[in-house]
Amino acid sequence: MRFTIESQQLESDLVKRVEEMIEQSPSICYQCGKCSAGCPVHYLMDIPPNVVIRLLQLGQIDRVLESRTIWVCSSCSTCSTRCPKEFKIAECMDALRELALATGKDTPSEKDIKLFHQVFMSNMRMFGKVHEASIAGVYKLKSRHFFADVGAGIKMFLKGKIKLFPHRIKGVKEIRAMFEAAGYGRKEKEEPSTEDKEQEKLI
Amino acid sequence: MSRIGVFVCHCGENIARMVDVTRVAEETAKLPGVAVSVDYRYMCSDPGQNMIKEAIREHKLDGVVVAACSPQMHEPTFRAAVVEGGLNPYLCEMANIREHCSWVHTDKELATQKAIDLVRIMVEKVGKNQELFPIKVPVTKRALVIGGGIAGIQAALDIASGGHEVVLVEREPSIGGNMARLSETFPTLDCSQCILTPRMVEVDRDPRITLYTYAEVEEVGGFVGNFKVKIRQKAKSVIADLCNGCGDCWNKCPQKKIPSEFDAGLGYRTAIYVPFPQAVPNTPVIDRERCTKFLKDKCGICEKVCTLNAIDYTMEDEIIEVEVGAIVVATGYDLFSVGKDQPNEQWTGYGEYNYDAYPDVIDGIQFERLLSASGPTQGEIRRPSDGKEPKSVVFIACVGSRDPEKGLEYCSKICCMYIAKHAMLYKHKVHDGQPYVFYMDIRAGGKNYEEFVRRAIEEDGVLYIRGRVSKIYKDGEQLVVVGADTLSDSQVQVRADLVVLATAIVPHRDAYELAQKIGFGCGSQGFFSEAHPKLRPVETNTAGIYLAGACQAPKDIPDAVAQAGAAASKVQLLFSSDELEREPIIASVNEATCVHCRNCIRVCPYSAITDKEIKDKKGNLIKMVAEVNEGLCLGCGACVAACPSKSIQLAGFNDEQVFAEITALGSG
Numbered sequence: 001m002r003f004t005i006e007s008q009q010l011e012s013d014l015v016k017r018v019e020e021m022i023e024q025s026p027s028i029c030y031q032c033g034k035c036s037a038g039c040p041v042h043y044l045m046d047i048p049p050n051v052v053i054r055l056l057q058l059g060q061i062d063r064v065l066e067s068r069t070i071w072v073c074s075s076c077s078t079c080s081t082r083c084p085k086e087f088k089i090a091e092c093m094d095a096l097r098e099l100a101l102a103t104g105k106d107t108p109s110e111k112d113i114k115l116f117h118q119v120f121m122s123n124m125r126m127f128g129k130v131h132e133a134s135i136a137g138v139y140k141l142k143s144r145h146f147f148a149d150v151g152a153g154i155k156m157f158l159k160g161k162i163k164l165f166p167h168r169i170k171g172v173k174e175i176r177a178m179f180e181a182a183g184y185g186r187k188e189k190e191e192p193s194t195e196d197k198e199q200e201k202l203i
Numbered sequence: 204m205s206r207i208g209v210f211v212c213h214c215g216e217n218i219a220r221m222v223d224v225t226r227v228a229e230e231t232a233k234l235p236g237v238a239v240s241v242d243y244r245y246m247c248s249d250p251g252q253n254m255i256k257e258a259i260r261e262h263k264l265d266g267v268v269v270a271a272c273s274p275q276m277h278e279p280t281f282r283a284a285v286v287e288g289g290l291n292p293y294l295c296e297m298a299n300i301r302e303h304c305s306w307v308h309t310d311k312e313l314a315t316q317k318a319i320d321l322v323r324i325m326v327e328k329v330g331k332n333q334e335l336f337p338i339k340v341p342v343t344k345r346a347l348v349i350g351g352g353i354a355g356i357q358a359a360l361d362i363a364s365g366g367h368e369v370v371l372v373e374r375e376p377s378i379g380g381n382m383a384r385l386s387e388t389f390p391t392l393d394c395s396q397c398i399l400t401p402r403m404v405e406v407d408r409d410p411r412i413t414l415y416t417y418a419e420v421e422e423v424g425g426f427v428g429n430f431k432v433k434i435r436q437k438a439k440s441v442i443a444d445l446c447n448g449c450g451d452c453w454n455k456c457p458q459k460k461i462p463s464e465f466d467a468g469l470g471y472r473t474a475i476y477v478p479f480p481q482a483v484p485n486t487p488v489i490d491r492e493r494c495t496k497f498l499k500d501k502c503g504i505c506e507k508v509c510t511l512n513a514i515d516y517t518m519e520d521e522i523i524e525v526e527v528g529a530i531v532v533a534t535g536y537d538l539f540s541v542g543k544d545q546p547n548e549q550w551t552g553y554g555e556y557n558y559d560a561y562p563d564v565i566d567g568i569q570f571e572r573l574l575s576a577s578g579p580t581q582g583e584i585r586r587p588s589d590g591k592e593p594k595s596v597v598f599i600a601c602v603g604s605r606d607p608e609k610g611l612e613y614c615s616k617i618c619c620m621y622i623a624k625h626a627m628l629y630k631h632k633v634h635d636g637q638p639y640v641f642y643m644d645i646r647a648g649g650k651n652y653e654e655f656v657r658r659a660i661e662e663d664g665v666l667y668i669r670g671r672v673s674k675i676y677k678d679g680e681q682l683v684v685v686g687a688d689t690l691s692d693s694q695v696q697v698r699a700d701l702v703v704l705a706t707a708i709v710p711h712r713d714a715y716e717l718a719q720k721i722g723f724g725c726g727s728q729g730f731f732s733e734a735h736p737k738l739r740p741v742e743t744n745t746a747g748i749y750l751a752g753a754c755q756a757p758k759d760i761p762d763a764v765a766q767a768g769a770a771a772s773k774v775q776l777l778f779s780s781d782e783l784e785r786e787p788i789i790a791s792v793n794e795a796t797c798v799h800c801r802n803c804i805r806v807c808p809y810s811a812i813t814d815k816e817i818k819d820k821k822g823n824l825i826k827m828v829a830e831v832n833e834g835l836c837l838g839c840g841a842c843v844a845a846c847p848s849k850s851i852q853l854a855g856f857n858d859e860q861v862f863a864e865i866t867a868l869g870s871g
Contacts, residue, residue: 001692002696003695004698010637054691057666058688
């Protein structure tokens with residue numbers, strides 16, 4: 001990588017957004033690398049977690065928003081738990097994903113991950129809990145990976161791990177209210193998510 | 204027949220693992236003259252020492268051989284034990300069967316055989332040993348402190364507080380040293396001058412301290428307790444006793460454009476000057492190389508304006524002789540020169556940083572002067588080229604330091620901290636400015652130091668970039684700094700208005716020469732060598748000469764002050780008795796056989812041997828011989844080896860003893 005560090009970049013609005021969202025400044029990170037050392041999905045990342053923080057320190061947030069890393073992160077929070085400076089790395093990844101979606105800078109190569117997230121969330125909103133069969137169905141339709149992981153799916157089904165019909169929890173309204181409170185309500189979205197409609201149709 | 208006791212130590216397993224100690228004791232017991240031979244687990248322990256004392260009484264021993272570690276470690280222990288047992292300490296010898304035997308061998312049988320040989324050699328030597336008694340020399344209870352920086356000031360004040368006279372010699376026209384040039388000090392951000400100047404005034408006021416500024420040590424002779432020092436008082440051209448420091452002379456001096464050494468070239472001074480307003484003493488000096496009066500025999504304004512007639516153009520250098528008992532060397536440091544002019548031919552500069560070419564590339568001490576309220580800009584941050592306030596400043600660490608290719612391998616220790624301080628103070632003065640730091644590692648070991656650096660990064664927004672800078676080039680009014688950030692694996696560029704280089708700490712230009720003059724050791728980089736890196740950190744290898752401050756190694760203020768206090772307490776320890784006891788292991792000349800070839804005088808590294816005239820009763824010269832000064836001789840034995848007529852003997856190592864050792868080895 002090669003870049004010029006500009007003081008404007010260091011004070012970029014996007015970095016400030018991240019700071020506001022996690023209520024912490026990346027400058028507290030002293031680059032010990034403990035987050036990267038313990039990350040279980042490090043091997044799938046293009047930029048190690050500590051370098052993500054480093055690039056934020058250097059004002060290079062575009063590079064981070066385009067990275068694969070923020071989508072590969074599974075939010076297990078091993079990093080946040082172990083960080084000696086108590087920096088909220090997992091929360092930071094979350095904030096970066098949100099910013100990536102909001103700014104449309106998300107990486108094209110990780111479309112499937114983004115798609116899965118969206119399918120997962122709309123499924124949650126619909127039933128108040130996850131229904132694996134409908135998630136798998138919608139995801140496969142939209143991603144067009146029809147035959148991937150089919151073997152595992154059959155095995156899970158045979159063991160009774162996948163229910164055919166969804167079960168709606170009692171407090172679905174409350175769950176939806178939570179979505180809305182967090183700014184993910186259907187009303188606030190410019191166009192009602194097509195996934196929701198499709199998912200409802202399918203079911 | 205002598206009655207010698209042999210005591211073989213196991214040193215836990217250190218010796219016993221490789222040497223059959225029991226057999227050593229058994230075999231050496233059979234040697235002629237050995238009255239008793241035993242082995243024990245730890246001879247240096249209390250029971251071990253008691254064993255020696257009791258054996259001396261019980262067996263009426265007249266010599267002791269302890270087969271154990273190096274005499275460097277425990278010879279004093281065993282000699283003290285022997286004294287308690289009722290023998291002269293010099294009748295005790297050590298056979299080193301640890302460092303010279305068990306630690307370096309792998310064959311137990313051969314090692315045991317060697318240990319027996321080593322003990323036998325010492326048994327033969329001890330049989331020829333004579334009682335020796337310490338030499339007593341008087342102590343002059345006055346100390347010389349060389350260098351009037353914070354370390355020298357602290358040492359002088361502490362020694363004076365102990366009630367002793369101190370002679371403080373400073374090369375510059377004022378004391379204060381580098382600390383007087385600093386703005387604020389890490390990690391507390393105290394104003395450097397505010398905490399230093401009271402100490403300077405104290406030096407001036409203390410009647411026990413004689414201060415020579417604008418002076419240099421010319422020659423040092425003598426030995427511990429009895430040094431004779433010649434000090435060259437350079438001609439100040441101003442009579443200090445008459446001058447009241449009113450300032451008329453330097454205000455009227457027409458030579459106003461001389462780059463100020465004190466301001467590191469960023470400000471100007473006059474030809475007659477005091478380096479800074481709080482100078483101690485506040486007496487100006489005339490820089491004869493710049494003064495029109497001396498160069499062209501014109502002007503003379505200072506003499507005309509001085510109402511006290513204190514100006515004396517005819518003043519000459521003066522040699523002052525003082526006798527002192529101890530010397531504290533506190534000559535401080537210089538900064539590594541980034542430019543082409545290098546004081547040491549092994550060093551090379553940093554052409555790629557263009558220090559010589561760009562006025563806005565400055566070094567750390569220059570930035571200190573920019574920050575300082577008494578500096579050329581009255582503490583406002585203005586860059587040298589156009590006087591504008593820099594909005595982006597790049598600080599570069601390890602310029603010279605940790606760069607073997609440039610000639611310096613070591614870490615200068617203070618730069619990490621002062622860079623953090625610089626960046627922080629810059630941000631405090633220029634709120635909309637951005638400081639950047641290029642560094643390799645942040646070394647902030649010290650009380651509240653790490654916290655200080657983190658404060659700079661987390662609270663003041665200093666951006667630390669981990670990597671060296673490859674080059675600096677000019678683009679318009681700005682400088683482009685090309686470096687690396689190894690943390691993000693990137694090559695980065697920063698546009699800067701000002702670049703500050705944290706140049707390495709190096710010893711004073713003349714440090715080596717001074718060490719030669721006084722006669723103590725100097726490391727390869729020119730820093731003065733302490734006698735032991737851990738256990739004797741303020742002593743040199745020459746008795747009576749102590750070290751304080753950055754002349755020994757790069758040091759910050761707390762460390763320099765602590766070391767100066769330690770050196771002062773060592774001086775007071777030396778002054779606590781009227782006489783010094785010195786080891787009697789010294790050379791002596793047999794005047795009857797000495798032919799005055801002067802070989803010994805030439806080889807003596809301590810200048811301890813001089814010519815002596817032998818005269819008859821009427822005063823006629825009979826012959827010339829060599830004479831050993833008991834105070835100076837350290838018993839190295841060089842003269843003994845050099846003497847062609849065998850007229851010099853070293854007490855404790857005379858020919859008879861050494862031949863006994865060699866013969867013992869041959870008879871084994």
